[in-house]
Amino acid sequence: MNVHDSERLSGLLESTGLVPQQPGDGTADVVVFNTCAVRENADNKLYGNLGLLAQVKEKHPDMQIAVGGCLAQKDRETILRKAPWVDVVFGTHNVGSLPALLDRARHNNKAQLEILESLEVFPSTLPTKRDSVHSGWVSISVGCNNTCTFCIVPSLRGKERDRRPGEILAEIEALVADGVIEVTLLGQNVNSYGVEFGDRLAFGKLLRACGGIEGLERVRFTSPHPAAFTDDVIEAMAETPNVMPQLHMPLQSGSDKVLKEMRRSYRSKKFLGILEKVRENIPHAAITTDIIVGFPGETEEDFQATLDVVAASRFASAFTFQYSKRPGTPAAELEHQLPKAVVQERYERLTALQDRICAEENAKQVGRTVEVMVTAQSGKKAAETQRLSGRSTDQRLVHFSIPASGETPRPGDLVTIPITEAAAFHLVSDPASLAEYSVRRSRAGDAWDRAQADSCGAPATGPSGTKGVSLGMPLLPTRK
Numbered sequence: 001m002n003v004h005d006s007e008r009l010s011g012l013l014e015s016t017g018l019v020p021q022q023p024g025d026g027t028a029d030v031v032v033f034n035t036c037a038v039r040e041n042a043d044n045k046l047y048g049n050l051g052l053l054a055q056v057k058e059k060h061p062d063m064q065i066a067v068g069g070c071l072a073q074k075d076r077e078t079i080l081r082k083a084p085w086v087d088v089v090f091g092t093h094n095v096g097s098l099p100a101l102l103d104r105a106r107h108n109n110k111a112q113l114e115i116l117e118s119l120e121v122f123p124s125t126l127p128t129k130r131d132s133v134h135s136g137w138v139s140i141s142v143g144c145n146n147t148c149t150f151c152i153v154p155s156l157r158g159k160e161r162d163r164r165p166g167e168i169l170a171e172i173e174a175l176v177a178d179g180v181i182e183v184t185l186l187g188q189n190v191n192s193y194g195v196e197f198g199d200r201l202a203f204g205k206l207l208r209a210c211g212g213i214e215g216l217e218r219v220r221f222t223s224p225h226p227a228a229f230t231d232d233v234i235e236a237m238a239e240t241p242n243v244m245p246q247l248h249m250p251l252q253s254g255s256d257k258v259l260k261e262m263r264r265s266y267r268s269k270k271f272l273g274i275l276e277k278v279r280e281n282i283p284h285a286a287i288t289t290d291i292i293v294g295f296p297g298e299t300e301e302d303f304q305a306t307l308d309v310v311a312a313s314r315f316a317s318a319f320t321f322q323y324s325k326r327p328g329t330p331a332a333e334l335e336h337q338l339p340k341a342v343v344q345e346r347y348e349r350l351t352a353l354q355d356r357i358c359a360e361e362n363a364k365q366v367g368r369t370v371e372v373m374v375t376a377q378s379g380k381k382a383a384e385t386q387r388l389s390g391r392s393t394d395q396r397l398v399h400f401s402i403p404a405s406g407e408t409p410r411p412g413d414l415v416t417i418p419i420t421e422a423a424a425f426h427l428v429s430d431p432a433s434l435a436e437y438s439v440r441r442s443r444a445g446d447a448w449d450r451a452q453a454d455s456c457g458a459p460a461t462g463p464s465g466t467k468g469v470s471l472g473m474p475l476l477p478t479r480k
């Protein structure tokens with residue numbers, strides 16, 4: 001959600017004439033921090049970075065610094081008190097005000113603080129500068145009506161607000177027209193989508209409607225909640241060919257007692273039942289999860305229950321977190337906060353188990369033929385191995401080589417290749433010959449070519465007198 005908000009902030013700033021800073025450009029005119037408050041060290045990182053910028057600002061007083069996002073929503077005046085050289089503090093509900101606040105701060109020569117308590121404009125109506133030409137995020141809802149006791153999100157992002165299906169589909173169609181072939185539907189709790197306009201089956205219907213969008217090849221979503229995950233969503237996933245065989249289903253804990261304390265209303269049996277149904281309907285689905293270790297009061301027995309559910313679930317991968325106390329959440333007030341050493345030791349046992357499962361599940365992929373969408377980023381060893389990278393339909397990371405005389409795909413193109421090796425966190429494909437390798441050029445690859453041409457200074461035609469800002473945005477005047 002924050003990454004997507006950052007794309008909106010970039011889009012907004014570009015629409016005012018600013019351009020992204022490049023190495024060697026000197027001091028930036030504007031620096032924006034889009035903060036997250038989910039984990040504890042966000043505060044320390046922010047103030048550390050602001051401290052470094054104080055020295056820069058002393059030498060370049062015209063540089064403006066803005067702080068937005070969840071931490072700004074939570075800390076508000078504290079940021080200006082601790083870092084009075086900050087020019088703008090804005091919250092999660094008024095991302096769209098950033099350009100106006102920067103102008104006002106400059107004009108009045110005074111820091112501006114604006115935090116709204118609820119959403120005024122659904123953020124999807126704001127301009128966006130996408131990081132990728134082939135994939136796009138699409139918000140279907142913001143906020144959350146749940147009250148998980150460890151989570152700061154509801155107090156910072158507010159109650160769930162659902163966007164109308166017609167608007168969502170129109171945004172996806174516009175992205176597809178721009179070259180995007182993959183979208184990820186975003187919401188704090190996607191399967192409760194529709195609660196605001198009274199349609200419990202709205203999320204499944206939305207998935208099916210995505211299936212009717214011509215040119216849209218891959219649909220993903222994050223995150224669902226196990227409590228309200230209904231069979232119609234599983235059926236919609238199975239019956240809609242462009243909905244990918246992948247599911248992120250947050251477990252958080254395998255102990256029913258801890259789940260109750262977390263105020264998460266499903267139990268481990270229900271969770272395992274969902275996975276079983278998903279696998280019955282979508283046999284190759286890769287299922288991933290989130291797990292918190294060391295929630296207050298978690299006993300060794302509770303932790304063992306988590307290990308048991310993890311062992312039974314065979315997750316393709318897991319985001320594992322050590323519980324960190326977030327002031328303002330009910331769990332922060334609970335007794336029996338666990339010592340760091342206990343949490344660390346359990347965390348290591350959990351990651352050792354999950355890493356072993358990741359390796360075993362990936363090993364099962366060897367010999368399969370997969371379709372991979374090529375991404376612009378390659379692996380760390382790309383220079384040495386000469387491999388490109390991409391994501392399979394089930395979202396596994398695949399590094400692949402091109403056989404002699406094979407066509408080089410562009411980011412966004414699709415290659416069909418055999419998996420020849422597996423590691424815990426990635427797969428490798430070294431096709432033995434051209435017979436094992438094929439490239440399907442896609443509209444996303446064409447969009448990549450256009451974006452490259454634009455950013456290399458090749459003329460991109462726009463409204464009279466404008467210089468191009470690329471990445472699929474309409475052409476905008478630049479301030480440079």
Ligand code: SF4
Pocket residue numbers: 144145146147148151152153154188189225
């Ligand atoms: S469902 Fe997710 S966003 Fe909502 S309160 Fe629980 S953890 Fe937070």
